[in-house]
Amino acid sequence: MSVLAIVEQRMAGEALAAAQQFGSPVSAYSIDLPYTADAYAAAAEELIRKVNPSLVVFGHTYQTRDYAPRVAARFGTVLISDVISGAPPVFTRQMFQGKFNADVRLAGAGPHFVSIQAGAWRAESTPGAVEHFTPTFSSSRQIAHPPFRESARAVDLGAAEIIVSVGRGIKEKENLPVVEALAQALGAELAASRPICDAGWLPMDRQVGSSGQTVSPKLYVAVGISGAIQHLVGMKGAKTVVAINKDPDAPIFEVAQYGIVGDLFEVVPALVEAIQKAK
Amino acid sequence: MKIAVAIKQVPLRDSPLRVNSAGTWIEEDTLSFEINEPDAYALEEALQLREKHGGEVIVISAGPARVAQTLREALAKGADRGIHVDVATDPAALDTLHVATLLAAALREEAPDLILTGLQSDDLGYGQTGVILAELLGLPSSTIIMQVDIEPGKVRVKRELEDGWFQHIEMPLPAVLTIQSGLNKLRYATLMGIKKAKTKEIKVVNASGGPQPSVAIERLYAPEKNKQGQIFEGDPKAAAAKLVEKLRFEARVL
Numbered sequence: 001m002s003v004l005a006i007v008e009q010r011m012a013g014e015a016l017a018a019a020q021q022f023g024s025p026v027s028a029y030s031i032d033l034p035y036t037a038d039a040y041a042a043a044a045e046e047l048i049r050k051v052n053p054s055l056v057v058f059g060h061t062y063q064t065r066d067y068a069p070r071v072a073a074r075f076g077t078v079l080i081s082d083v084i085s086g087a088p089p090v091f092t093r094q095m096f097q098g099k100f101n102a103d104v105r106l107a108g109a110g111p112h113f114v115s116i117q118a119g120a121w122r123a124e125s126t127p128g129a130v131e132h133f134t135p136t137f138s139s140s141r142q143i144a145h146p147p148f149r150e151s152a153r154a155v156d157l158g159a160a161e162i163i164v165s166v167g168r169g170i171k172e173k174e175n176l177p178v179v180e181a182l183a184q185a186l187g188a189e190l191a192a193s194r195p196i197c198d199a200g201w202l203p204m205d206r207q208v209g210s211s212g213q214t215v216s217p218k219l220y221v222a223v224g225i226s227g228a229i230q231h232l233v234g235m236k237g238a239k240t241v242v243a244i245n246k247d248p249d250a251p252i253f254e255v256a257q258y259g260i261v262g263d264l265f266e267v268v269p270a271l272v273e274a275i276q277k278a279k
Numbered sequence: 280m281k282i283a284v285a286i287k288q289v290p291l292r293d294s295p296l297r298v299n300s301a302g303t304w305i306e307e308d309t310l311s312f313e314i315n316e317p318d319a320y321a322l323e324e325a326l327q328l329r330e331k332h333g334g335e336v337i338v339i340s341a342g343p344a345r346v347a348q349t350l351r352e353a354l355a356k357g358a359d360r361g362i363h364v365d366v367a368t369d370p371a372a373l374d375t376l377h378v379a380t381l382l383a384a385a386l387r388e389e390a391p392d393l394i395l396t397g398l399q400s401d402d403l404g405y406g407q408t409g410v411i412l413a414e415l416l417g418l419p420s421s422t423i424i425m426q427v428d429i430e431p432g433k434v435r436v437k438r439e440l441e442d443g444w445f446q447h448i449e450m451p452l453p454a455v456l457t458i459q460s461g462l463n464k465l466r467y468a469t470l471m472g473i474k475k476a477k478t479k480e481i482k483v484v485n486a487s488g489g490p491q492p493s494v495a496i497e498r499l500y501a502p503e504k505n506k507q508g509q510i511f512e513g514d515p516k517a518a519a520a521k522l523v524e525k526l527r528f529e530a531r532v533l
Contacts, residue, residue, distance in 0.1 A: 010441070036448070037419070037420060037421060065410075069375070069405075069410040069411050070411065070413065070414040070420070072411075073376055073411045073414045076493065078405070078407070078493045078494045081405050081406060082404070082406075093404075095403055095404055095499065096305070096401070096404075098502075100298065101500055102496050103496070103497045103498040103499075103500075104494050104495065105495050106494060107491075107492055107494060108492075108493045142419055143448065144447075145447040146446070147440055147445065148445055149443055149445070150445070162532070186533075194461065195460070210442075211442075213442075213443070218532050219526070219532040242526070248510070253508055253510060256508050256510075257507065257509065258509050258525055259510040260510070260512070260519070260522060261510060267518065267519060270515040270518070271519040271522065274522070274523040275523055277523075278523050278527060
């Protein structure tokens with residue numbers, strides 16, 4: 001099965017490694033244009049018609065999410081997005097926010113489209129050559145302004161040795177002192193999953209995840225966090241992960257070395273007490 | 280301006296989910312359903328844009344008969360009317376291209392100035408329906424949007440990128456935007472809203488046609504359990520003591 005990897009800087013090595021596993025011959029291109037969804041969709045379409053592959057592979061980046069479904073639709077098919085394993089013709093992706101895996105089978109004539117999850121394939125140390133593709137004609141209805149960051153982060157979670165991170169399970173802003181006490185007992189920075197920051201219960205610069213900070217502490221305590229992939233990519237680098245959750249099937253337990261299944265409002269105060277006793 | 284919001288009905292958050300006997304989808308009979316959370320933010324943004332610029336908000340959803348309830352709730356929050364694309368078949372059998380095709384067919388004659396939807400669904404999570412919808416309608420699109428500013432004939436949006444970066448994108452209207460959760464505070468339906476919603480129109484469109492499936496769920500299953508993890512259950516005090524001991528003497532992080 002001939003494979004085309006369309007790569008950008010982010011995840012290029014991973015996409016190439018996956019492409020090499022999925023079939024041969026493999027060709028790899030980056031699109032030589034300033035990004036807009038319009039311009040990249042047109043360029044990718046032209047590139048695919050030129051190379052005529054059976055399978056097109058992308059890294060599952062925000063940019064891929066922005067334009068690749070459009071390209072697949074032009075070829076009358078669906079991008080199998082964010083796959084974690086598999087090879088043609090069956091790929092595995094998470095559904096129901098990580099509660100289940102689904103084996104998804106390609107159907108119909110190609111080309112088929114797949115994007116791989118960050119961290120699911122290991123980048124080769126010597127990636128194959130990537131060619132540059134410049135489309136013969138380019139136009140876009142969209143104007144993209146340069147990327148920017150909001151005001152400097154007040155908190156650098158990346159440097160923290162211990163992090164206590166809180167999720168939806170905390171239920172109300174008024175309950176935050178429960179986890180603050182744990183952070184204090186551990187000498188930890190307090191962090192959160194996205195919904196907590198969205199709700200304004202903690203500032204955005206304490207968010208861990210794909211849209212927030214990436215952390216690698218020696219100890220990461222996830223309290224009431226189910227463990228959606230968007231959160232997991234931000235804390236995968238932690239040396240030791242502890243999960244406290246009432247749902248024994250929560251995906252966070254899959255990445256935890258230690259876990260307590262139970263009501264965080266009972267478990268966390270007990271943990272604070274046990275830590276203080278141990279000191 | 281006319282704003283359409285594509286919403287999806289998904290199982291109530293934290294529902295206990297079980298795989299069906301065929302192993303291809305979840306057991307739906309005992310479940311309750313609600314609006315997909317990112318779509319709730321898309322609806323909220325649409326309602327706020329209407330408050331600012333006038334016009335109407337149309338909510339549209341493709342799915343079985345139960346979807347009408349979620350549309351009614353959106354009307355109670357303030358949407359003006361609804362379109363229910365009635366899909367009798369198993370929703371798992373529809374891929375995103377199929378759903379987007381049905382939505383596009385229903386929206387083409389409405390010709391909205393702006394179409395909003397959530398960035399992804401909490402069930403399938405493909406995160407593509409909005410983008411494909413734009414492609415099928417020949418419209419520009421932008422995804423994971425944190426802010427929407429309408430200017431004459433065009434829209435300027437703040438798009439989220441990875442690692443805390445953002446970008447402004449401008450494009451002409453009509454356009455399709457997929458909305459990130461958390462960009463507004465969600466409103467609740469008022470009693471008055473609920474009352475009014477009873478008399479608002481929900482047009483039922485019978486779904487027909489659509490493309491051949493290009494992907495199919497072969498098997499849905501719980502992921503293999505992590506075997507290295509040590510999980511403690513039962514008495515919280517005992518579990519906490521055990522954990523602290525492990526963290527001190529085994530992981531040596533305390």
